[in-house]
Amino acid sequence: MAENISNAPANLTHTMRRGGAGNPGRIEKPKDIRSASARLAAYLKPFAKTLLVVFLLVLGYTLSGLAAPYLMGRAIDNYIANKDVQGLLRTVILMAAAYLTTNLLQLASNWIMSTTTQKALKRLRTDLFSHLQKLSLSYYDHNPPGELMSRLTNDIDVINQAVSMNITSLMASVLSLVGILVAMFALDFWLALASLLVVPLTLWFTTFIAKYSRRGFRELQAELGDLNGNIEETISGQRVIKAFRRNESALDTFREANDAVYKTGKTAHTYAFLLMPLTTQIGNLFVITLAGLGGWLAIKGLVTVGLIATFISYGRQFIQPVRQLSELYNSIQSALAGAERVFEILDTQPEVEDAPNAVPLKDVKGDVRFEEVNFSYVEGVPVIKNMSLHARAGQTIALVGPTGAGKTTIINLLSRFYDVESGSIRIDGTDIRDIKKENLRRSLGIVLQDTFLFSDTVLENIRYGRLAASDEECVQAAKVADADYFIRQLPQGYHTLLSERGSNLSQGQRQLLAISRAVLADPGILILDEATSSVDTRTEAHIQKALLLLMEGRTSFVIAHRLSTIRDADNVLVIRQGEIIEQGSHQELVNQKGFYFNLYTSQFKGQII
Numbered sequence: 001m002a003e004n005i006s007n008a009p010a011n012l013t014h015t016m017r018r019g020g021a022g023n024p025g026r027i028e029k030p031k032d033i034r035s036a037s038a039r040l041a042a043y044l045k046p047f048a049k050t051l052l053v054v055f056l057l058v059l060g061y062t063l064s065g066l067a068a069p070y071l072m073g074r075a076i077d078n079y080i081a082n083k084d085v086q087g088l089l090r091t092v093i094l095m096a097a098a099y100l101t102t103n104l105l106q107l108a109s110n111w112i113m114s115t116t117t118q119k120a121l122k123r124l125r126t127d128l129f130s131h132l133q134k135l136s137l138s139y140y141d142h143n144p145p146g147e148l149m150s151r152l153t154n155d156i157d158v159i160n161q162a163v164s165m166n167i168t169s170l171m172a173s174v175l176s177l178v179g180i181l182v183a184m185f186a187l188d189f190w191l192a193l194a195s196l197l198v199v200p201l202t203l204w205f206t207t208f209i210a211k212y213s214r215r216g217f218r219e220l221q222a223e224l225g226d227l228n229g230n231i232e233e234t235i236s237g238q239r240v241i242k243a244f245r246r247n248e249s250a251l252d253t254f255r256e257a258n259d260a261v262y263k264t265g266k267t268a269h270t271y272a273f274l275l276m277p278l279t280t281q282i283g284n285l286f287v288i289t290l291a292g293l294g295g296w297l298a299i300k301g302l303v304t305v306g307l308i309a310t311f312i313s314y315g316r317q318f319i320q321p322v323r324q325l326s327e328l329y330n331s332i333q334s335a336l337a338g339a340e341r342v343f344e345i346l347d348t349q350p351e352v353e354d355a356p357n358a359v360p361l362k363d364v365k366g367d368v369r370f371e372e373v374n375f376s377y378v379e380g381v382p383v384i385k386n387m388s389l390h391a392r393a394g395q396t397i398a399l400v401g402p403t404g405a406g407k408t409t410i411i412n413l414l415s416r417f418y419d420v421e422s423g424s425i426r427i428d429g430t431d432i433r434d435i436k437k438e439n440l441r442r443s444l445g446i447v448l449q450d451t452f453l454f455s456d457t458v459l460e461n462i463r464y465g466r467l468a469a470s471d472e473e474c475v476q477a478a479k480v481a482d483a484d485y486f487i488r489q490l491p492q493g494y495h496t497l498l499s500e501r502g503s504n505l506s507q508g509q510r511q512l513l514a515i516s517r518a519v520l521a522d523p524g525i526l527i528l529d530e531a532t533s534s535v536d537t538r539t540e541a542h543i544q545k546a547l548l549l550l551m552e553g554r555t556s557f558v559i560a561h562r563l564s565t566i567r568d569a570d571n572v573l574v575i576r577q578g579e580i581i582e583q584g585s586h587q588e589l590v591n592q593k594g595f596y597f598n599l600y601t602s603q604f605k606g607q608i609i
């Protein structure tokens, strides 16, 4: 058992590195230990019977762990002293059996515990992920993806570490401490009392080293954070770095950050590694004291040599749980803090569900009305002000205006990604808050500038528009969207795997896939955000053609960047600071010589119509 002490630095550093997502490297304290542990325990509750088995196994191996030193003492006193080879052999076999049982039971309990933990964590992860799906977009506005990812992965991992390993360790440590103490006091009161002196010394010592080591690792995490940020920026900004020939200065910044990591890492690890030899020294000191004191008592004829051997062996076993307890405390604290962060998400109110009287939307005609709509993302900062508009079924509405005017917000409100603050939005006369969300979103086709493609095949990415669609329907949609020609040129055609966010496709091609999706979805109302970045003229022509086809007979809201789209629109809404300041056809607006006219002359003049 004593050799386990050598694991100390590894365990300790591991615990420290996994300080949790919020602030890695720090041993964080949960705000409410009781509630966090109760909720975490609830996830283990379905496995109560299994946990009882684990407890019995731990109890079993603690007892068998206590048996071996006792047997050794007996062997020395009864058989070695009396030269009884038979008896010695029997005891040696018993000792071997005791050690073997200890190891086997330990193995079994750890295995069962970690399997159980994995099952419980699988549930927690599923709960967390499904809850994330239900949260509103405004929640995502306030919680960056990195942070949420960290909760799904790091925090759950910290909990995993603590629950799968540390719960059994905790049980074992407490049980073996109690067991050893009882055995020691039962065997010899004074020697047991002397052994107890080692407890405060070990506790003080481990806490002392752990404090410095922890501080070191905390600093190391901060430096590592800087280094990671630096690397991430350099990788994602490669294009700009190369364009501006900043490779050397990027390297300099990296060297600086790398150097800081090296220095802090050296100090932190030195403290951590100090723990092993120094704890071993304390253990040795303990053995020497026991041997000296025990030897003296033996000379006096007060104790037997076998008893001293038993005590020394117990003594070695004793230090480990004492040291472990102080480490476990930190690791469990971190896990509970992680659990709290996970529960915080689970406690966030999900997106407003459908009203109880929500109705399905059937056969959408596409008549859209905004009636005195007000909205703000942040309280007190109105983004849409008292806006009213009417789009008749089949009309194309172009939204134009300077950046930040509120065009995307209008579309966000129509899609009910956010709810209006006051006023109402109606589709075919029904307030969208009274329409089943599922239905509402199905009747809207959204083609955004930055199309999100999943790491899957081209075919599956198109099928995202309507999951029940057959392969033929997907291909047909791609043909209508004029995407078929480029898809067939891809290495595996429709079965080509797209990389994350479709980065192996050009922007124009991504848009064509988004249009294919919309064609497949066959929505009553279309929402388009025209791409601002230029694509090659051939793709551009394909996109234009596909869009015109798609818009035919559907009410379309287009955040327009091309003059041709604006000219073809039935109504152009000029948005400024959350208000419609002008509206009419392109020609009417030009004739008005107002805000649109200025916008037109500065922005669109010269565009090929």
Ligand SMILES: Nc1ncnc2c1ncn2[C@@H]1O[C@H](COP(=O)(O)OP(=O)(O)OP(=O)(O)O)[C@@H](O)[C@H]1O
Pocket (backbone or CB within 6 Å): 141, 377, 378, 383, 401, 402, 403, 404, 405, 406, 407, 408, 409, 410
């Ligand atoms: N999620 C958000 N949280 C807080 N404020 C936001 C959010 N999204 C947009 N805004 C703010 O709302 C205002 C309107 O933004 P919106 O995206 O609707 O403008 P836009 O007209 O679409 O601009 P652009 O043409 O640049 O896309 C801006 O001031 C913007 O900063």
